[in-house]
Amino acid sequence: MELINASDVWKSFRIYHDKGSTLKERVLFRSRNRYEERWVLKGVNLHVEQGESVGLLGENGSGKSTLLKLLTRIIYPNRGTIDVQGKVSSLLELGAGFHPDLTGRENIYMNASIFGLSKQEIDRKLSEIIAFSELAPFIDTPVRTYSSGMYMRLAFSVAINVNADILLIDEILAVGDVNFQKKCFDRLKDLKKRGTTIVIVSHDLSSIQKICDRAVWLEDGSIQATGGTTRVIDQYMQFMNRKQEATLKEEQAREQEQHRGKSAEETEGDADREKPESDPNCWGGKEVEITSVRMRNADGEQKYSFEYGEPVCIEIGYIRHREMEGYVFGIGISNSDGVPCYGTNTSIDGRKIKVLDSRGKVSFHIDRITLVEGKYELDAASHAEDGRAYDYRKNIYEFAVTSSVKDTGIARQEHQWIIK
Amino acid sequence: MKAIKELYQYREMLKNLVRKDLRTRYKGSFLGFLWTFINPLLQLLVYTVIFTTIMRLDIDNYSMFLFVALLPWNFFSTSLMIGTGSIVNNKELIKKIYFPREIIPISVVTSGFVNLILSFVIVFIALFISGIGITPAIVCLPVVLVVIYVMTLGFTLLFSALNVYFRDLEHILEIGTMAWFYLTPIVYKLDMIPARFLKLFFMNPMTPIIQAFRDILYYGIVPDFTVLGINHLAAGMLLVVFGHLVFQRLQKNFAEEI
Numbered sequence: 229m230e231l232i233n234a235s236d237v238w239k240s241f242r243i244y245h246d247k248g249s250t251l252k253e254r255v256l257f258r259s260r261n262r263y264e265e266r267w268v269l270k271g272v273n274l275h276v277e278q279g280e281s282v283g284l285l286g287e288n289g290s291g292k293s294t295l296l297k298l299l300t301r302i303i304y305p306n307r308g309t310i311d312v313q314g315k316v317s318s319l320l321e322l323g324a325g326f327h328p329d330l331t332g333r334e335n336i337y338m339n340a341s342i343f344g345l346s347k348q349e350i351d352r353k354l355s356e357i358i359a360f361s362e363l364a365p366f367i368d369t370p371v372r373t374y375s376s377g378m379y380m381r382l383a384f385s386v387a388i389n390v391n392a393d394i395l396l397i398d399e400i401l402a403v404g405d406v407n408f409q410k411k412c413f414d415r416l417k418d419l420k421k422r423g424t425t426i427v428i429v430s431h432d433l434s435s436i437q438k439i440c441d442r443a444v445w446l447e448d449g450s451i452q453a454t455g456g457t458t459r460v461i462d463q464y465m466q467f468m469n470r471k472q473e474a475t476l477k478e479e480q481a482r483e484q485e486q487h488r489g490k491s492a493e494e495t496e497g498d499a500d501r502e503k504p505e506s507d508p509n510c511w512g513g514k515e516v517e518i519t520s521v522r523m524r525n526a527d528g529e530q531k532y533s534f535e536y537g538e539p540v541c542i543e544i545g546y547i548r549h550r551e552m553e554g555y556v557f558g559i560g561i562s563n564s565d566g567v568p569c570y571g572t573n574t575s576i577d578g579r580k581i582k583v584l585d586s587r588g589k590v591s592f593h594i595d596r597i598t599l600v601e602g603k604y605e606l607d608a609a610s611h612a613e614d615g616r617a618y619d620y621r622k623n624i625y626e627f628a629v630t631s632s633v634k635d636t637g638i639a640r641q642e643h644q645w646i647i648k
Numbered sequence: 649m650k651a652i653k654e655l656y657q658y659r660e661m662l663k664n665l666v667r668k669d670l671r672t673r674y675k676g677s678f679l680g681f682l683w684t685f686i687n688p689l690l691q692l693l694v695y696t697v698i699f700t701t702i703m704r705l706d707i708d709n710y711s712m713f714l715f716v717a718l719l720p721w722n723f724f725s726t727s728l729m730i731g732t733g734s735i736v737n738n739k740e741l742i743k744k745i746y747f748p749r750e751i752i753p754i755s756v757v758t759s760g761f762v763n764l765i766l767s768f769v770i771v772f773i774a775l776f777i778s779g780i781g782i783t784p785a786i787v788c789l790p791v792v793l794v795v796i797y798v799m800t801l802g803f804t805l806l807f808s809a810l811n812v813y814f815r816d817l818e819h820i821l822e823i824g825t826m827a828w829f830y831l832t833p834i835v836y837k838l839d840m841i842p843a844r845f846l847k848l849f850f851m852n853p854m855t856p857i858i859q860a861f862r863d864i865l866y867y868g869i870v871p872d873f874t875v876l877g878i879n880h881l882a883a884g885m886l887l888v889v890f891g892h893l894v895f896q897r898l899q900k901n902f903a904e905e906i
Contacts, residue, residue, distance in 0.1 A: 241904065297903075301746040304900040321744035327668055329675050338668060341660035342747050350660070 229313075231394055231425050232276035232299060237308035239269040239294055268294045270449040271308070278393075281426040283436035283457060285464050286446035292429045295446070296320065296396050299427065314393030314425075317343055323383035328372035332363055335371050336386055343390045353389055360415070361385035362408075381408060388415055395419065397428045413438075433461050434634060462632075469533055469630050476532035476626060509624075512617035515552055516584070516610040520545035521624045523606070534597055536631035536640070542592040544608050546619075548584050552612060555581040557590045560607035561599070569599060569638045575613060598640045601631040651896070654748050661747060665755035670762060688719060688767040692774055707837065709866075712778050716865040717834045717858045719767055724800050724854065725825045727760040731804035732811045733818050739906040749899045750892065753808040757801045765793070775865065783868030792860045792871065795880050799853060802887025809891075809898040812905050832858055856880060 242263040268291045276282050284292040297303050298310055300318045325342045326335050336357055340350045358364050361381045363374075371379060388395070395416075416439055420426055430436050436443060436457060443460035445453045453463050525531045526539045534540055542559055558573030574581060574590075606625040610618040633640075655662075674683045695718075696711040707713050731753045735742065738752050775782060811817040832854045833841065841849050849855050857880065860871035 302743065302903045316746065318745060324745040325741055327672060329672055330668065337660075338664045341658070341664045342741075342745055344658050344661070344747065346657075346660050347663075 229278045230275055231278050231313050232274060232427070233309075233311040234272065234274040234295075234299070235309055237269055237272045237274075237295070237298060237305045237310060238267065239291075239298060239303070239305050240265050240267045242266075268449055269298075269305070272446070272449070272451055274444065274451075276425055276427065278425055279420075279423040280442060281420055281428070281440045283440035283443040284427065284429045284446060285433070285436065285443055285460065286452075287468075290446040291449045292446045293320075293398055296398055296427065296429050299394075300396055312394065315344065315391070316394045316396060317387055317390045317392030318396040319384070319387045320396065320398045322380060322387060326371055326379070326383065329370055331370055332361075332367040332374070332382055333358075335382065339383065339386045340390055343387070343392070345390055349391075353391070357385045357389045360389060360411075377405070384412060388412065388419070392424065394425045394427070397426065397430075399430055399432075433465070437461060465630070465632065469535075472628055472630075473531065473533045476628065480532065480626065509622040510620065512609075512611070512619040514619055515548070515550045516555060516618040517547050517549060518544055518608055518610055518619045518621050518624075519547055519587075521606065521608045521621065523625060523627055532626065533628045533630060536598070536601065536629055536633070537596045540594040540597045542594075542606065542608070542625075544590045544592070544610075545588075546584075546590065546610060547587045552618070553582075554613040555584050555618075556611050556613055557581075558607075558609045558611070559592050560609075562605050562607070563599075563638065564603040564605075567638065569604065571607075573609075573611075597629060598642075599629045600635055600637055600640060601629055601633075603628050651748065651750075651892070655750065655754075658748055658751055662751050662755055662758065665751065666759040666762060669755065669759040684763055684766050685770055688715075688770045691715070691718070692770070709778055709780060712774060712780055713862070713866055714835060715774065716771060717862050719764060719771065720796055720861050721829065721832065721834050721854070721858060723760050723764040724796060725829065727757045727800050728804055728807065728825065729818075729821060730760070731756040732807040732821055734804075735808045735812050735902060736815070736906050742906065743903050749902060750805065750895060753804045753895075754801065757797065757804050760800075761793075761797050771865065780866065780868070785864045785868050785870045788860075788864050788870055788873075791873075792857065792864065795860075795884055796857050798881065798884035798888055799857065802884055802891045805888065805891030805895050809895040812898065812902055828852070828854065834858055853880060853883060 243266055244263045272291070272295060274282075274295070284295065286292045294303075296318075297320065298305055299312055300316060300320065301310075301312070302320075304310075323339065325338050327338065330338065333354075336354060337347075337350055340353065340357075341347075345353070358367050361378075361384075363378060363382055363385075366374065366378065371382070374382070397416075413435070416426065420439065426439065428436060428440060440457045442455065443457045443464075444451055445460050445464045447467075452467075453460050520543075522530050522543045522545075523532070523534075524541045524543060525534065528541075544557060544559075546557075548555075556573050556575045558571065558576075560571035561569045563569055604627055605623040606627065607620070607622050608624055609620040611620065612618065670684075671681070674680050677683060679686060692711060692715050695714050699705060699710040699714070734752045734756050735749065741747075741752075742749065772782065807817060807821065831849070831852055833849070838849075838855075838859055856872070863869050863871040
């Protein structure tokens with residue numbers, strides 16, 4: 229049986245530039261009533277069968293929370309119809325109607341009654357709700373004495389225990405401590421098993437993966453993809469990677485632009501090309517100057533985002549201004565917290581360079597990048613054998629590693645689990 | 649019909665809102681719930697002092713004459729005032745969760761109504777002490793109470809929804825109820841109204857209702873039910889239906905407008 233049937237739903241919000249809500253303002257300042265019509269949902273169809281769990285994915289502002297709000301009937305669509313059958317419990321905003329002066333127990337009655345439960349139904353559920361919240365010792369004290377965590381636990385316990393046919397959830401698992409979160413999660417799975425229909429909005433793709441049978445990806449108010457959870461999450465991830473790639477590229481371009489502007493000024497004023505005093509990320513005597521640093525993928529394309537396990541090539545372009553006794557090239561990678569993740573140079577790896585062309589390229593090939601998901605900064609340097617820097621460029625290149633595996637730390641250790 | 653069924657399903661919420669209102673209204677005050685009784689008692693005291701010592705009017709037992717009409721009026725005007733702002737004032741709830749929105753104005757009127765009924769305890773005591781006493785006409789009281797409840801509910805439903813879109817209503821109503829107060833025979837007798845205006849006064853729906861309270865409690869006579877019972881109950885019902893229709897139409901945008 230179809231419990232949720234939303235067809236061709238359109239929703240717009242009016243963004244008032246300067247809204248007058250009194251008669252005087254409305255009549256006198258007609259021009260101020262100008263508003264912009266912003267379409268948040270553009271013809272969305274969503275059909276959910278009884279017992280199905282659906283996850284809504286999408287960027288911020290893609291309309292997924294609006295869709296959820298429409299399903300709860302807090303707001304109504306401009307066009308299209310929404311038909312929801314059965315009792316709905318929403319975990320959008322917890323603790324609706326809680327009054328600080330009433331005790332926990334009284335607030336349970338208050339809150340549950342807002343979900344449309346009768347006194348008898350609440351009486352039956354009361355002990356279960358109290359037990360779930362783990363607040364039995366405090367249940368007869370006013371809610372204003374509760375900590376915010378206790379407050380949320382109580383609110384969540386009511387919302388999840390009202391025996392709804394449909395559960396609508398927006399970013400749930402931010403409630404309480406780790407143990408309570410786990411409990412909520414187990415409870416959700418349990419409800420799912422018992423045939424409760426669930427619709428979840430979340431940015432935490434792994435929890436969607438765990439609970440949902442089906443995912444719907446919303447992009448700019450319309451459905452981009454729908455189907456099996458894993459497939460849709462994959463598509464969504466790919467899309468987000470491409471997007472990140474684009475922003476990183478833009479950032480890099482902007483930085484280079486700034487840099488170029490600066491160095492142009494400097495070359496004009498200072499023919500000796502001394503290191504710019506103002507740039508703390510760049511030092512050295514410039515005997516061997518680093519002219520470019522790029523990261524490329526297997527196809528030789530310059531990239532700013534790499535999939536875990538992909539081959540990566542770091543390419544350092546140089547100009548030798550003066551002949552020196554020996555040359556060393558090095559790279560260093562640190563993560564967004566500034567923690568060094570890996571660093572090496574030609575000397576450490578036993579490559580002695582005695583002679584160097586006046587200009588050329590040094591490349592550093594990584595067969596498989598094994599850094600965990602995150603953002604990284606790359607340093608590149610040329611220096612003498614005794615360690616004195618010719619040209620040290622700190623944080624010269626920013627890149628990201630994406631991964632479908634959510635392991636933690638710095639780099640993945642190749643491993644397998646054996647359980648006997 | 650579907651709306652009524654849903655309201656019935658949410659009856660527990662209505663009950664809880666009324667209870668919360670009654671319980672938290674005087675929360676933190678030393679006398680607490682007793683204020684429900686003390687408040688009308690003190691009002692009566694003030695009127696008695698003023699109208700027996702300073703402004704002497706040619707009406708027997710003027711303080712009681714006023715009191716029996718003033719309490720129902722107070723119920724009507726405070727319910728209307730609080731009820732009109734109630735949707736806007738409960739925006740937190742309305743933005744957060746679905747429930748039949750009518751519950752809010754209904755709960756305001758109902759808790760005021762419970763207060764009115766409780767304050768009748770003081771009215772009865774005062775009636776005995778002042779020597780007016782109670783006559784068999786008292787059996788008509790519940791009917792009049794139902795009429796005033798229905799009438800108040802109708803106005804409140806209508807105004808609470810309109811106020812969301814037109815906030816001036818709250819302020820207009822403030823002065824409006826004051827004028828309305830003087831255009832209803834509360835501080836004066838019905839027969840003080842010049843005969844040519846009498847018809848106009850009866851177009852005011854509150855006139856016969858207040859008069860009925862006074863008939864039953866002060867004069868101890870059965871009120872004129874042809875006007876009150878039939879016309880007003882029917883008009884009140886119609887007003888509730890109309891108010892509810894308007895409310896239903898307007899409530900869809902509540903969450904966005906407040």
